[in-house]
Amino acid sequence: MNKNKFFPIIILFFVCFITFQITLSAQQNEGKYVIVLHGGAGGFPKDATDSLKNAYLNSLSEALSIGKNILENGGSSLDAVEKVINYLEDNSLFNAGKGGVFTSEGKHELDASIMFGKDLSTGAVAGVTIIKNPISLARLVMEKTGHVLFAGKGADELGLKLGVPVVHNSYFHTEDQYYNWLRSNLPKQPGETVGCVALDKQGNIAAGTSTGGRQNKMPGRVGDSPLINAGTFADNKTCGVSATGIGELFIRYTVAYRISALMEFKGYSLKQACEEVMYKVLPEGAGGIIAVDKEGNYEMVFTTPVMFRAVANSNGIFKAEIWK
Numbered sequence: 001m002n003k004n005k006f007f008p009i010i011i012l013f014f015v016c017f018i019t020f021q022i023t024l025s026a027q028q029n030e031g032k033y034v035i036v037l038h039g040g041a042g043g044f045p046k047d048a049t050d051s052l053k054n055a056y057l058n059s060l061s062e063a064l065s066i067g068k069n070i071l072e073n074g075g076s077s078l079d080a081v082e083k084v085i086n087y088l089e090d091n092s093l094f095n096a097g098k099g100g101v102f103t104s105e106g107k108h109e110l111d112a113s114i115m116f117g118k119d120l121s122t123g124a125v126a127g128v129t130i131i132k133n134p135i136s137l138a139r140l141v142m143e144k145t146g147h148v149l150f151a152g153k154g155a156d157e158l159g160l161k162l163g164v165p166v167v168h169n170s171y172f173h174t175e176d177q178y179y180n181w182l183r184s185n186l187p188k189q190p191g192e193t194v195g196c197v198a199l200d201k202q203g204n205i206a207a208g209t210s211t212g213g214r215q216n217k218m219p220g221r222v223g224d225s226p227l228i229n230a231g232t233f234a235d236n237k238t239c240g241v242s243a244t245g246i247g248e249l250f251i252r253y254t255v256a257y258r259i260s261a262l263m264e265f266k267g268y269s270l271k272q273a274c275e276e277v278m279y280k281v282l283p284e285g286a287g288g289i290i291a292v293d294k295e296g297n298y299e300m301v302f303t304t305p306v307m308f309r310a311v312a313n314s315n316g317i318f319k320a321e322i323w324k
Helices: 003-029 050-072 077-089 134-144 152-162 175-182 247-252 255-266 270-281
Strands: 034-042 110-116 121-128 149-151 194-199 205-211 232-234 239-245 287-293 298-302 306-313 318-323
Touching (some): 034 298, 050 194, 110 134, 121 152, 255 270, 270 298, 287 306
Antiparallel strands (some): 306 318
8 A cells, every 4th residue: 555645635634633723723712802901010008098099999990991891892902002091191190191200300201102913013102292192192103104113302293293182291290290209309109100901802912001201310211111122012923011110121121022032932821921021030129011912811910019900801800909
């Protein structure tokens, strides 16, 4: 009997088996969604008033509901991420948009970035001073220009050209922020940088981050939030990540992309990759990350006392937390 006659049959069987497995996997993941968000990592006293605790928890839950409803109704992860961050930018409890920290000159310079895992498209802005919602301008950079990052005056002018809502720089000013800045330039506490990562029903991952930067920063300083690979990353093959913390450290260690790379090239699970970077690469107290992988798993890892965070998914999980 000629064994070569059976070779094409074996190949055909193998191809059919692989196709079946891919189809089965797609069917199992169809309709699955998950969304995670953060409102910064840092400190928050456990003896804080109930009204303050509830203000943060309610804000996180409200933001989460916005994103969850978009995904539940078949909307895109990009829309969910942008709208969630819009809400947080408009909420003065957090260091993004209204409520952004002060530079050493007593002004506000805001940063944001967004990334779509389907095609690795990205957009970012840094040092904007009149853009009400920097994350929305970042998305327009991604969709309406051939570039990735606009900064300073050029970014503000692009916002005017594209018709996004603009405000006077004093709009971002809050009395609590100003008081902290005057008191020896103490760091803003407790809400910090905001971010969101989502997986939609179509299997697309998006991630975004927005911030007012570091309290009393030198004018022109840029942290990790508007830098793809450092503070934000998304790839449908692996995961999406948004970071918060000491931006200079997240830049040096390309934290967001490193997590994805460990999964892609080393075969790490999302949990293994996140813990490897946060616990073994970065120093204690550096900050935190939120992440979602292509299978709908999620992680919220931080090495600070708290991280304001929330998660919802198609399995019925819906929760907002502050402490570990």
